[in-house]
Amino acid sequence: MTAEVRTIKTAAEQALAETYAKAKGTLPGAGTIATLRDAAFRQFDAQGLPHRRVEEWKYTDLRALVRDAKPLAAPPDASAKATAGKIAAPFSALKPRQLTVVDGMFVADQSDLTAEAGLRIGSMSEALVRGDALVAAHVGKVFETADPALALNTSLMGDGAVIHVAAGTQVARPIALIFAGTQDAAVFTRSLVVVDKGATVTLIEIHESGSTQVNTALELVAGEGARVDHLKITRAGALHLSTLLARIGARTAFNSFAFTRDSTLVRNQSFVRFAGGNTEAAIGGLSLLKGKEHVDNTLVIEHAAVGGVSRERFRSVLEEQGRAVFQGKIIVAPGAQQTDAKMLSNALLLSDDAEADNKPELEIFADDVQCGHGATAGALDEELLFYLRARGIPRQEAEALLVQAFVGEVIDSLPQDSLREPLMNAAVEWLRARG
Amino acid sequence: MPLLEVKNLHVEIADKTILRGLDLTIEKGQVAAIMGPNGSGKSTLAHVLAGKANYIVTQGEVLFNGENILAMEPDQRAAKGLFLAFQYPMEIPGVATMTFLRTAVNAQRKARGEAELSTPEFMKRVREAAGQLGINQEMLRRAVNVGFSGGEKKRNEILQMAMLQPKLAVLDETDSGLDIDALKVAAEGVNRLRSPERSFVVITHYQRLLNYIVPDVVHVMSKGRVVRTGGKELALELEAKGYAQYQDEAA
Numbered sequence A: 001m002t003a004e005v006r007t008i009k010t011a012a013e014q015a016l017a018e019t020y021a022k023a024k025g026t027l028p029g030a031g032t033i034a035t036l037r038d039a040a041f042r043q044f045d046a047q048g049l050p051h052r053r054v055e056e057w058k059y060t061d062l063r064a065l066v067r068d069a070k071p072l073a074a075p076p077d078a079s080a081k082a083t084a085g086k087i088a089a090p091f092s093a094l095k096p097r098q099l100t101v102v103d104g105m106f107v108a109d110q111s112d113l114t115a116e117a118g119l120r121i122g123s124m125s126e127a128l129v130r131g132d133a134l135v136a137a138h139v140g141k142v143f144e145t146a147d148p149a150l151a152l153n154t155s156l157m158g159d160g161a162v163i164h165v166a167a168g169t170q171v172a173r174p175i176a177l178i179f180a181g182t183q184d185a186a187v188f189t190r191s192l193v194v195v196d197k198g199a200t201v202t203l204i205e206i207h208e209s210g211s212t213q214v215n216t217a218l219e220l221v222a223g224e225g226a227r228v229d230h231l232k233i234t235r236a237g238a239l240h241l242s243t244l245l246a247r248i249g250a251r252t253a254f255n256s257f258a259f260t261r262d263s264t265l266v267r268n269q270s271f272v273r274f275a276g277g278n279t280e281a282a283i284g285g286l287s288l289l290k291g292k293e294h295v296d297n298t299l300v301i302e303h304a305a306v307g308g309v310s311r312e313r314f315r316s317v318l319e320e321q322g323r324a325v326f327q328g329k330i331i332v333a334p335g336a337q338q339t340d341a342k343m344l345s346n347a348l349l350l351s352d353d354a355e356a357d358n359k360p361e362l363e364i365f366a367d368d369v370q371c372g373h374g375a376t377a378g379a380l381d382e383e384l385l386f387y388l389r390a391r392g393i394p395r396q397e398a399e400a401l402l403v404q405a406f407v408g409e410v411i412d413s414l415p416q417d418s419l420r421e422p423l424m425n426a427a428v429e430w431l432r433a434r435g
Numbered sequence B: 001m002p003l004l005e006v007k008n009l010h011v012e013i014a015d016k017t018i019l020r021g022l023d024l025t026i027e028k029g030q031v032a033a034i035m036g037p038n039g040s041g042k043s044t045l046a047h048v049l050a051g052k053a054n055y056i057v058t059q060g061e062v063l064f065n066g067e068n069i070l071a072m073e074p075d076q077r078a079a080k081g082l083f084l085a086f087q088y089p090m091e092i093p094g095v096a097t098m099t100f101l102r103t104a105v106n107a108q109r110k111a112r113g114e115a116e117l118s119t120p121e122f123m124k125r126v127r128e129a130a131g132q133l134g135i136n137q138e139m140l141r142r143a144v145n146v147g148f149s150g151g152e153k154k155r156n157e158i159l160q161m162a163m164l165q166p167k168l169a170v171l172d173e174t175d176s177g178l179d180i181d182a183l184k185v186a187a188e189g190v191n192r193l194r195s196p197e198r199s200f201v202v203i204t205h206y207q208r209l210l211n212y213i214v215p216d217v218v219h220v221m222s223k224g225r226v227v228r229t230g231g232k233e234l235a236l237e238l239e240a241k242g243y244a245q246y247q248d249e250a251a
């Protein structure tokens, strides 16, 4: 942490301070929640927006990139609420249970709240106001980090979903959590998902946020022997900061994948702790960038118990002046023996002006472990292109085939096969549009 | 008119002259072997014919069916019926062999103004050609050449040739790395395609392959030129005497 005393604030930092001062009286939750907000804001205010000298944010300098902080969004009107309807369409074949958050507000009448044994779903703001026990037990406690984007979220968190899957419950339909932004304003959404022992659930987060500035966070607690498949899909026309905080119990399978396209400035950060032994996780991402888009996937994985197996696999395709960042830190705590972690990141640069930054880190405090990482960044292989063209495939088609293959490989690594096809379709749509 | 005429071809790569006035004529329906020591420029010739970018032609011409092909893109040449079986076939992660074959077949048909093959027709042709080469369905589903043995990669080249039905197939050391059984399978694949309408250039370092693919004519390359041409007995002579005389002669 920097010790510098900051007296000069940027316009965005000042606006955020004003937003908090003005909103704090009306934000949901009193007592310990209000205390939590205050502490988080003090921490954020002391740090300010992270900048390039903050190691964790080195390639995504928010102080330079965020010129203005927009005011908080107003509650959505009826037409705004209705926009969320179509967003889950690519996953309609999976018949998901759709939950909707529009302009930062959980919209019950656009959400499928039909009862299902072992499944409890509700609004975060209501839970905060009510002093819900699950929320009190977990919010702000799943993973300790002094990250400034998260601190800002904690200070200003408004609404989101609270999902509790009781022990042994197999939730058959995936839950699609739709986040739609329709205003030229800012939203701070916070969700909590608690999956008890032996339960399984698939969670598809879909963010389509237009020009809305988004700071979203999801806390996830998975109990022993659970299985959680998490997919996050993002299309964000303005600043989009996303934090996943996860605590994973013993013998749990946890898969998380972030697909980002058509997005101006995105930071997807995941903090995952394998708290119990013998967990299995696949964590990955695919980012498709063009123009001056900037997508940062940052991952901190802590293997805190024995026998954890994790696979991290991130890919990006960059056109024009796109910039993709991948930072992956794997921490193996003392005693977390037989950890097996492999991290790969590959960037495909389709333009000389594109940039891929890659920062893998291994911090290993146990001796009997297998950890490794690899990274590549480069253009399409001319030799491969020649091979395809020598078979009669014209250059453009050959390129498209190779890009699609590059993308397809990481999508194929998704452990849950039903999610692959809609993802591949979305990726192909982007590839076609690039022409 | 010969199918292929290479006249006084000079080629450089990375400021190094590799082909130095190469002349070669291939008649329609002919099977020609090109033999020669390592480094004599056999693969360079194959790549230049196929249109690889980083080779610079400084002199000479290449006529295919009377048409100068040197200004054409590799895919245009392929659509006109030129095929190169690579000495080192590439692995293409993420592209299923079946998809690759289908894309190639249809791209060539499109370039020639022919209709795409229907799925059943395509499948029928692949199954037949693959079956003859001992390539199973599982291999066809796998990414092109990824995890294939050396022999499987070479058989996959022959499969591509069988699907594309070229007018001229240049086989660059299709025999290298093959045991005798694999070599026979590959050679049978080639022999099945022999016809008065199709020519082959069989590049090889060893005479062995020519026991199975019997050539009409044998050319010997040395230092970037064809230095001798003879009948199939020339291959046996080379086998017996080695390439020493050609290395000396051109040195």
Ligand SMILES: Nc1ncnc2c1ncn2[C@@H]1O[C@H](COP(=O)(O)OP(=O)(O)O)[C@@H](O)[C@H]1O
Pocket: B013, B014, B016, B018, B036, B037, B038, B039, B040, B041, B042, B043, B044, B045
């Ligand atoms: N990409 C290249 N860059 C530089 N030199 C090359 C390249 N490809 C081939 N050569 C050189 O050209 C010569 C002929 O090579 P090649 O055509 O592969 O011969 P052959 O196939 O007869 O063994 C060799 O000296 C080789 O080193």
Ligand SMILES: [Mg+2]
Pocket: B042, B043, B044, B087, B173
């Ligand atoms: Mg060679």
